[in-house]
Amino acid sequence: MIKSELARKMYKSETDWGEVQRQVTLSWGQAGSIAYRNVTMRLGRALITAAGVVLGIAFLTSVWTANVAQEGIMEYEATSATAVAAEEAALAPGAEEAEAEERARAARQAWLVIMSLLVSAVGITNSMLMSVTERFREIGTMKCLGALDEFIVRLFLIESAVLGLLGSLLGALVGHGIMMLVYMIRQAGVAAMMDWGQMLIYLAIALAIGTVLSLVAAVPPAVRAARMPPAAALATEI
């Protein structure tokens, strides 16, 4: 089985090692390349784990898309209906009513944004907890092979940032897409009425929130997992 000659050449047990030395930490770059491979290799699995991120960010972007669409429509109606404006002005009680309705709508929107932020936070925390715990055994194995705690933490921070960004992108696409469809059905040509600058800002904020929350949420489980004795990490059954 073994090619003896090869074995002798290649593999000689090193029994003299003098002083015990200190392991050096791998750079962020090295951690990054391993993290990148980890995420891309199991993209499907990773996105299932990141479902919390996707759903949370989809909710948030859908609320903001609805917001921008609604405002666009109202703006459009306000400008195109200048003829009716005079008539409306005459009906003072009606205008007051409209104003009250507008205030209620704004409050409802704010409430929805807060709710969706909460959903995102909970979903993302859960996702990141899952992404670490489902890989305890792998963490234990890597520690056996010489990984330092810092390396494990770095690996998971990079992975969760990438996962957070990807999940948020997907979530933003889904949330924005669905809400646009809903509004297109309700009001033809809604896209032309919308303030796209504002929409882009909202999308960027949603991506940033998803990524940063993912990163932050991954810190406690990653640190905890990295500090586990390898035996304990290896013993966990998922």
Place this chain on the structure above:
Amino acid sequence: MARIECPECGHTEETTGLVTVCPECSTDLRNVMEEVGHRRGRMREIAHDDSMTTHEFIVRTKDLHKIYIMGEVEVPALRGVEINIRRGEYLSIMGPSGSGKSTLFNMVGGLDKPTKGTCFIEEVDMAQLDAFELAWLRCRKIGYIFQTFNLIPVMTALENVTLPMIFAGMSSDEMMDRGALLLDLVGLGDRLHHKPFELSGGQQQRVAVARALANNPAIVLADEPTGNLDLQTGKEIIDLLKELNEESGVTIISATHDLKMIDVSDRVVHIRDGEVERVENRADLDLDVGTLGSDEKPELDEGE
């Protein structure tokens, strides 16, 4: 270097920190050494005298205890295990399921801390090492093989084998060459770029063997390496380990309740309920190989 004096017999010795017992009366000198600035049992300087770097026993445990705490209950998994493992030997740790084999594996491999007692590797007290030194030891000096293979699922065979080399800071080219050669060595030269799920159990375990050898370790620790393999494949892994042991002089410590292991072992340590029951040498094994089989069979039935 420091001059230390043995508190028992008054013998004085210039020491680099390598010698931890008095050469005259075998008194433990580590406390004295600590006083004169050596960290306990730590090799501070590389000794130039060859005889000083090699010790008779590559692994030594002293009164090793491990108690797991499960809620209110204390589970004693190891109860005062003392074993001395010689350099280059093939040692099997036999015992029924739950006897403490894996626990001992974890202590010797620096994967967990004992509740009481000490484990020395090359006379270095593992309890005195910090996280960086332990990681270095795990990376360079010990290779691990597990019952469940524990390959990284997203990495190819070659990437799995080169991972410990990345941790050891090896250059990329050297890593690839060495990884390919090691895989060739274990008979997987044509499977470099296969993922673990594309390989059979026996092939996965071969990758794990190659990975364990990545950084030329002094010790290969195997915890039931044949536990998840069929008879024939298990036999092949055992033979592979034996050949490596003979070719390279690597010390192999294998926890097992696989009777096939007995044939290749230099010594067999039988443990039961966390205690060493008896130790058999190669010579004894050859003598009563007939009685051994019937002795061990009940244990096999308790298999995991």
